[in-house]
Amino acid sequence: MSDMKSGTLFGVGLGPGDPELMTLKAARVLSTAPVVAHFRKSGRAGHARTIASAHIRADVIEAAFEYPVTTEIDFREDGYVSAIRAFYEESAASIAAHLQGGRDVALLCEGDPFFYGSFLHMYDRIKTAHPVSVIPGITGMSGCWTAANAPITYGDDVMTVLPGTLDKEALVKHLAQADAAVIMKVGHNIEKIKEALRAASRFDDAIYVERGTMPGEHVARLSELGECAVPYFSIILLPGGRGRRIA
Amino acid sequence: MSDMKSGTLFGVGLGPGDPELMTLKAARVLSTAPVVAHFRKSGRAGHARTIASAHIRADVIEAAFEYPVTTEIDFREDGYVSAIRAFYEESAASIAAHLQGGRDVALLCEGDPFFYGSFLHMYDRIKTAHPVSVIPGITGMSGCWTAANAPITYGDDVMTVLPGTLDKEALVKHLAQADAAVIMKVGHNIEKIKEALRAASRFDDAIYVERGTMPGEHVARLSELGECAVPYFSIILLPGGRGRRIA
Numbered sequence: 001m002s003d004m005k006s007g008t009l010f011g012v013g014l015g016p017g018d019p020e021l022m023t024l025k026a027a028r029v030l031s032t033a034p035v036v037a038h039f040r041k042s043g044r045a046g047h048a049r050t051i052a053s054a055h056i057r058a059d060v061i062e063a064a065f066e067y068p069v070t071t072e073i074d075f076r077e078d079g080y081v082s083a084i085r086a087f088y089e090e091s092a093a094s095i096a097a098h099l100q101g102g103r104d105v106a107l108l109c110e111g112d113p114f115f116y117g118s119f120l121h122m123y124d125r126i127k128t129a130h131p132v133s134v135i136p137g138i139t140g141m142s143g144c145w146t147a148a149n150a151p152i153t154y155g156d157d158v159m160t161v162l163p164g165t166l167d168k169e170a171l172v173k174h175l176a177q178a179d180a181a182v183i184m185k186v187g188h189n190i191e192k193i194k195e196a197l198r199a200a201s202r203f204d205d206a207i208y209v210e211r212g213t214m215p216g217e218h219v220a221r222l223s224e225l226g227e228c229a230v231p232y233f234s235i236i237l238l239p240g241g242r243g244r245r246i247a
Numbered sequence: 248m249s250d251m252k253s254g255t256l257f258g259v260g261l262g263p264g265d266p267e268l269m270t271l272k273a274a275r276v277l278s279t280a281p282v283v284a285h286f287r288k289s290g291r292a293g294h295a296r297t298i299a300s301a302h303i304r305a306d307v308i309e310a311a312f313e314y315p316v317t318t319e320i321d322f323r324e325d326g327y328v329s330a331i332r333a334f335y336e337e338s339a340a341s342i343a344a345h346l347q348g349g350r351d352v353a354l355l356c357e358g359d360p361f362f363y364g365s366f367l368h369m370y371d372r373i374k375t376a377h378p379v380s381v382i383p384g385i386t387g388m389s390g391c392w393t394a395a396n397a398p399i400t401y402g403d404d405v406m407t408v409l410p411g412t413l414d415k416e417a418l419v420k421h422l423a424q425a426d427a428a429v430i431m432k433v434g435h436n437i438e439k440i441k442e443a444l445r446a447a448s449r450f451d452d453a454i455y456v457e458r459g460t461m462p463g464e465h466v467a468r469l470s471e472l473g474e475c476a477v478p479y480f481s482i483i484l485l486p487g488g489r490g491r492r493i494a
Contacts, residue, residue: 013385020272021383023262027271112389114398123398136268136385136393136460138260142359146383151361151370156410156432158421163403174405177421185403213383 006130007035007099010106011113011123013137014051017214021143022051026135030055033106035098037063039091039118048108061103065091092125099130111140116184141182144212144235148219153180157240164189164236171196180240187232194222202238210234253377254282254346257353258360258370260384261298264461268390269298273382277302280353282345284310286338286365295355308350312338339372346377358387363431388429391459391482395466400427404487411436411483418443427487434479441469449485457481 010029015021030036036056040046046064068083098105113119113134123132141161145152153159160178162171164185175181175196183193186208197203206222210231222236257276262268277283283303287293293311315330345352360366360381373379388408392399400406407425409418411432422428422443430440433455444450453469457478469483 015270016383018272020275021270023268023270023385024274025265025267028267112385112393114392114400115389116400116402116404117398120398120401134393134396136263136389138270138359138383138385139389142362142383142386145361146359146381149381151364151367153361153363153408154367155363156412157363158410158413158417159408160425161400161406161408163405165403166405170405174424177424178407 004100004102007102007104008131008133009095009099009122009126010104011109011117011119011132011134012052012106013109013112013135014048015138016111016140016143016212017047017051018143019051019054021138021213022055023135023137026137027055029135030106031057032104033057033060034103035061035063035105036108037065037091037095037105038108039065039067042066042068046108048110051110052108061098063094063098063105065094088121088125092122095122096126096130099126109137112137115139140212140233141184141235141237144209145182145237145239147212147217148207148209148237150207150237150239151241152182152237153240154242157242159240164193168192168196168199172199175200175202175238178238179242181238183236183238185232186230186234186236188229190230193236197222197236197238205238207237207239208234209237251347251349254349254351255378255380256342256346256369256373257351258356258364258366258379258381259299259353260356260359260382261295262385263358263387263390263459264294264298265390266298266301268385268460269302270382270384273384274302276382277353278304279351280304280307281350282308282310282352283355284312284338284342284352285355286312286314289313289315293355295357298357299355308345310341310345310352312341335368335372339369342369343373343377346373356384359384362386387459387480388431388482388484391456392429392484392486394459394464395454395456395484397454397484397486398488399429399484400487401489404489406487411440415439415443415446419446422447422449422485425485426489428485430483430485432479433477433481433483435476437477440483444469444483444485452485454484454486455481456484 012026038048109119157179159180161182208220208222210218259273285295356366404426406427408429455467455469457465
C-alpha cells in the first residue's frame with residue numbers, strides 16, 4: 001500500500017434538511033465519490049443518506065455506521081463513553097481502509113461539519129494520516145430561523161448558541177447577556193429550558209422549531225407549545241433586534 | 248395594478264464567497280428570476296453580483312443599489328443614519344415597483360439573509376405588502392472556520408458571535424464566558440479586539456481569516472498577523488473544544 005496515493009476524506013455538509021439547500025459543491029462531490037459513508041440510528045435509513053440520495057452514484061460503495069446507543073443518553077455516563085468511543089474507532093478504521101486503498105470517501109454530515117458535527121470524531125482521527133477536505137453546509141439553526149421567518153441578528157447584536165444540556169443557572173446567565181440566542185439539543189431538556197427563559201425574562205419571545213425546512217416542519221411560539229415531548233434535535237430561537245437601529 | 252398578482256421578493260443567500268458554495272435552490276431561483284437586485288459600493292461591480300454571475304439570465308432586469316456612504320462609518324452617527332435611511336427607502340420603493348408589476352425580484356445576499364444581512368432593511372419594509380421568500384445561505388463565519396480548518400464547536404460548547412464594534416469591556420465579558428467565539432466586523436476595531444482577547448486570556452488561540460473561501464483568502468494566527476490595517480469583513484475565530492470529551 002505504501003506506493004498508492006491516499007484517497008481524500010470529504011466532510012460533506014448537507015445543510016438543514018431540504019435537499020435543495022445542499023451546495024453545488026456538495027452535489028458535485030457526492031456525484032463523483034466512489035465511497036459514501038454515513039452515521040445512522042440502528043434500523044433507520046439514515047437522515048443524511050435521505051438528503052443526499054439524488055446525488056449518489058448507482059455504483060457507489062456504501063458504508064453505513066450504526067450508532068450503538070441513542071444520542072439522547074447523557075454523554076458523560078461511563079457506559080456511553082466506552083461504547084461510543086469503540087464505535088468511532090471502528091468507523092474511522094473502516095474509512096481509513098478505503099483511503100489507504102486510494103478511494104475518496106464522502107462522509108455525509110447534516111448541517112455544517114465543523115459546527116457540532118459528529119464528523120469531528122472522524123476528522124480528529126483521520127486528519128494526521130490522510131488528506132481531508134471539508135465542504136461547509138447551512139447549519140440546522142439557520143434552516144430553523146428561515147423556516148420561522150425570524151431574522152436572528154441585526155446590526156450589532158450579540159448572538160449566543162447554547163446546548164440545552166447546560167444546567168439552568170448557566171442557561172440563565174447566558175440568556176441574560178445575549179441579544180439573540182439559539183438553544184440546541186432541546187429534547188428532554190425542554191422544561192429546564194422553559195424555566196431558564198422565564199428566569200431571564202425571555203420566555204415570551206421564544207420560538208420553537210422542529211424539523212426546520214423538512215416535511216413535518218413545525219414552528220410555534222414556545223408559550224403556545226404546551227407540555228409535550230419534543231425531539232432532541234428541535235431548536236429554540238430568541239431573535240435579536242437590539243441592533244435594529246435604522247428602521 | 249389592483250388586479251395584478253404581486254411578484255415575490257426572494258432573499259437569496261449566496262453563501263460565504265465561493266460561488267460553488269451557493270445552494271441548489273439559490274441557483275435555481277437566480278436562473279429564473281426576471282429581476283435581480285443587489286447592493287454595492289459606489290463604482291464597484293458588487294461582490295454579491297460577482298458570486299451570482301454564472302446563474303443570472305442574459306435578459307434579466309438588473310437593479311444595482313449603490314451605498315451612499317461606506318459601511319465603516321459608525322452607524323450611530325446622525326449623518327450616516329439619515330443618508331442610509333433615505334437610501335434604503337428608495338431601494339425598497341424600486342423593488343416594490345417591480346413586485347407591483349408582477350415581477351419576482353431576487354435580492355442577492357452575501358452569507359445568510361437573516362444573519363446580520365443588509366437584506367433585513369428591505370425585508371422589514373416589504374414583508375407586509377408583498378410575498379417574501381428567504382433562501383438561507385452558508386454564513387461568512389462558517390466559510391471562515393472551514394477555510395481555517397478550525398472546527399468551531401464540539402459537544403456542549405457555548406458559542407458567541409460578537410460584533411467587533413462592541414466596546415472593549417463588553418468584548419472581554421463575553422469572551423470570558425464563551426467556549427467558542429466569532430468576532431465579526433473587525434476592520435479598524437482590530438487593536439481594541441486584540442486588547443480584549445489578551446484581557447480574556449484568549450489571544451494565543453485566536454485565528455484571523457480574511458476573504459474566507461475566496462481568491463486572496465488569508466488565514467493566520469492573530470498573534471502572527473502584525474500591525475496592519477485589515478478589512479471590515481475579516482473575522483476572528485476562537486475555536487471551542489471544551490465539549491470535546493470523547494477523544
